[in-house]
Amino acid sequence: xxxxxxxxxxxxxxxxxxxxxxxxxxxxxxxxxxxxxxxxxxxxxxxxxxxxxxxxxxxxxxxxxxxxxxxxxxxxxxxxxxxxxxxxxxxxxxxxxxxxxxxxxxxxxxxxxxxxxxxxxxxxxxxxxxxxxxxxxxxxxxxxxxxxxxxxxxxxxxxxxxxxxxxxxxxxxxxxxxxxxxxxxxxxxxxxxxxxxxxxxxxxxxxxxxxxxxxxxxxxxxxxxxxxxxxxxxxxxxxxxxxxxxxxxxxxxxxxxxxxxxxxxxxxxxxxxxxxxxxxxxxxxxxxxxxxxxxxxxxxxxxxxxxxxxxxxxxxxxxxxxxxxxxxxxxxxxxxxxxxxxxxxxxxxxxxxxxxxxxxxxxxxxxxxxxxxxxxx
Numbered sequence: 001x002x003x004x005x006x007x008x009x010x011x012x013x014x015x016x017x018x019x020x021x022x023x024x025x026x027x028x029x030x031x032x033x034x035x036x037x038x039x040x041x042x043x044x045x046x047x048x049x050x051x052x053x054x055x056x057x058x059x060x061x062x063x064x065x066x067x068x069x070x071x072x073x074x075x076x077x078x079x080x081x082x083x084x085x086x087x088x089x090x091x092x093x094x095x096x097x098x099x100x101x102x103x104x105x106x107x108x109x110x111x112x113x114x115x116x117x118x119x120x121x122x123x124x125x126x127x128x129x130x131x132x133x134x135x136x137x138x139x140x141x142x143x144x145x146x147x148x149x150x151x152x153x154x155x156x157x158x159x160x161x162x163x164x165x166x167x168x169x170x171x172x173x174x175x176x177x178x179x180x181x182x183x184x185x186x187x188x189x190x191x192x193x194x195x196x197x198x199x200x201x202x203x204x205x206x207x208x209x210x211x212x213x214x215x216x217x218x219x220x221x222x223x224x225x226x227x228x229x230x231x232x233x234x235x236x237x238x239x240x241x242x243x244x245x246x247x248x249x250x251x252x253x254x255x256x257x258x259x260x261x262x263x264x265x266x267x268x269x270x271x272x273x274x275x276x277x278x279x280x281x282x283x284x285x286x287x288x289x290x291x292x293x294x295x296x297x298x299x300x301x302x303x304x305x306x307x308x309x310x311x312x313x314x315x316x317x318x319x320x321x322x323x324x325x326x327x328x329x330x331x332x333x334x335x336x337x338x339x340x341x342x343x344x345x346x347x348x349x350x351x352x353x354x355x356x357x358x359x360x361x362x363x364x365x366x367x368x369x370x371x372x373x374x375x376x377x
Contacts, residue, residue, distance in 0.1 A: 016204075019073045020080035021321035025314050027084030032310015033171045034085065040093040040306075044152045047086040052145035054079055059138035084317065088310035091297075130218050175307025185296065187357050189312050191349065192292055195255050196315040197322040198346040199285070201339060202262055202278075204323030208335040213271045226275045230282025237283075238290040241365050247291055248363030249354070254287030256350040259343035266339040295363060 034043065058075050061067040128136040179185045202209075210220040234254075241247050261281035268274035293312075300308055322342065329338035354361055 018324040019076040021317045024080040024084035024317035028310050028314045031085040032088040032307040035089045035306030040089045043089045047082045048145050048149040050082050052142050055138050055142035059135045062135040087313035091309040178304050184359050192315040194349045197318040198342040200319040201322045201326035201342050205335045227278045227282045230279035231286045234283035234286030244365045247365045248361050251291040252350050252354045254284045258284035259347040263340050263343045266336040
């Protein structure tokens with residue numbers, strides 16, 4: 001909404017997303033190597049502290065009225081840098097806290113807590129923006145990062161320093177080779193990239209749909225609340241698939257059906273229909289996300305976990321970069337066609353995956369608990 005306050009266009013939303021995504025993608029690659037070499041807890045303490053400081057700076061410049069677009073771009077780029085470091089470290093850290101048999105439940109619980117925060121934050125944020133100003137949301141964000149900082153400090157996980165210290169580029173190359181040797185990891189990571197790049201553009205373009213339906217900040221908050229409620233519903237369904245012989249089909253099918261709901265949201269004739277479509281999209285998104293992430297986490301050997309997850313978490317950095325594509329299409333046509341074009345591309349990718357990738361298609365729930373030895377991958 002702050003971009004709307006500046007009277008900027010859809011393409012500006014896209015460039016803001018790119019400012020976050022580009023440094024995040026670059027650092028993600030090396031963040032995975034760092035995660036395999038250094039104390040992950042110490043890295044998360046550092047990134048949480050930096051993000052708290054950045055949110056405080058943003059809140060202060062908005063409060064004083066000196067904020068300009070370039071300020072947002074610079075802060076977004078710095079955040080992207082540290083998100084790129086934080087993502088693979090967290091993704092490779094939390095499996096150390098749970099047993100393998102509980103991994104799917106842990107991934108589902110992590111998704112639920114994330115989406116619950118997305119229910120609380122937009123609803124309170126919309127009200128805060130309306131009655132206390134945009135800066136109040138950034139102050140709250142800073143407080144959230146500070147809370148995260150203290151939580152991480154309280155964790156006590158044994159750290160064993162790597163005995164072999166090789167060249168960073170060699171470690172990164174080994175991680176890429178490990179993925180390349182396994183068709184399973186290669187395909188799963190690539191379709192995750194596609195899902196996040198083409199499928200999640202609506203998150204960045206959501207303010208434009210709020211304007212289309214005549215909504216203010218609180219109305220936009222309701223959309224995000226309903227989206228998160230759908231995602232939680234989907235997450236609660238996924239653990240039952242641990243006993244299913246069709247987990248792979250559910251995963252690909254979830255992403256495929258998701259494209260129809262996103263298109264339905266784009267062309268919803270009214271606010272109520274838009275909420276229904278976005279709820280269903282949230283359900284399907286969680287089905288894909290939880291199954292795919294569990295499949296990767298469960299089949300990774302610990303000595304490659306940081307590097308592989310560093311490459312996998314690039315998928316999340318692709319969300320704002322996909323917004324750059326969506327923002328420019330919206331500038332030429334409108335935001336509805338931006339989502340529709342991307343949804344069609346994603347649907348085709350999922351059809352091709354379903355018909356050509358047998359190992360993904362036939363993935364069973366019990367296979368999500370079978371770790372893969374790095375030598376045989």
